[in-house]
Amino acid sequence: MVAQAVNYWLTEHPTIVNFRWSPTQSYASTWSFLFTAVSSYVIAAVTLHLLLAILPIRSRRGLSLGPIPALHSLTMAFISAVIFVGILFSAAAEIRDTRWLWRRTRTTALQWFLCFPVGTRASGRVFFWSYAFYLSRFLHLFRTFFSVIRRRKLSFFQLINQSSLLCISFLWLEFSQSFQVVAILLTTVSYAVVYGYRFWTAIGLRGACFPFVVNCQAVLLGCLTVCHVGVLYIHLVKRGGCNGIGAWLFNSVLNAVISLLYLKFYVKTRSLTTAKPT
Template structure:
């Protein structure tokens, strides 16, 4: 019981969590200029590194990074798990504290998860963990550089995917966008599993007999698509609509682009996997 109370305090009731407020003057990396600079620097650095290694190494294989990728995967899995638990407990606390207000607007917990009331500000427990998720996106960018250094491989999809997800998580906070609680819950639980699996295989343990990571990402995109449809329906039905719907529309366009690129990548991966399986020995 004492452990549960301690965890609950540090993940939901700590003053910095309860009193959090997204602000350009109070929150690190919370300005548009920082976002644009970060995305531009990421793309330029990744492309430059890829070109330099291609020129220097030529036909040689990529360089070894030792245990760094495995440690990164373990770190990202743990961070994702903490964010998942934190935002889940924080959402429960917000529902408990504001249920009395929802009765006036006839809002249910399910509606709140998908559709914030108009006028919602980016402050409090849930947005603290949304901010933590946004900052964690910068750590995800390192995988691109690992891929370039180890395999001398840089894909257009990887650059677009990482850049878009960083922008999307910024928009969630900047416009107090609806749908972000569900999106973060689904994404972090997926990342906790995927990065845990990557750590598992990186230390030499046996992997799955099917493309585990690709399938997990496909399931995540499918779930997010269903939730996007739910937000649209909620916005059309609910009086006043959902908060941050303009940012949600832009978010939806980016997600559609990512989904199309990923679908192409998924079909290509599955075709290659099936071709390998039927290849005569």
């Protein structure tokens, strides 16, 4: 009974099955909304940083936010876990329902995960959870404001990273882009672990003896890079190519920029860790 109920609410509910990405039916689904949201986020973060910079010297250590960051981390860990399970079950349901069609095009499940057939529309179970992932990106933006308020520090990498990931998740839906299923699976499981760890340490429990979050993010970027190579290979080999490959190329450029910035940050973090006396 429990398994059937979970399966219904995650894959067979009419809202999920009949989902369709459309400017008239989906909230936050227009280009104007995306541009307004990204610019508002950047302006608000920079403004907050400048306002805190002119506070008296005694407040230089930043302000306390109490339990808010811990509650945010717990919420994000839960949402990420739900999206992971939802899109995993929905992908299994889509594979079950369309396997007969794949035999004609000689498409395997692995190929479908990385490469949607040309002509795919942003509707149905998988795209419902992709939409949920897109909306959850707005909640991730609060991490920037937490950092500014608590540490009085605004990271250029954080601004670029959060803005780029919001745009990428929008493009996944707008162009029914290939690769998004595996990308969401990898990203949400990583977020569930990272935010769970942040909640763990925020409530005062002992953290890892190494930069846990940094290493998790490095593993995620490595896995996504391998999958990007897989998409390119399938697109070149498969007859007809992959759907939304133009958006995928744009996303690949953004991912490359994020990876380079993160690699620089990762090397810096590792060097500081090694430099500490034992």
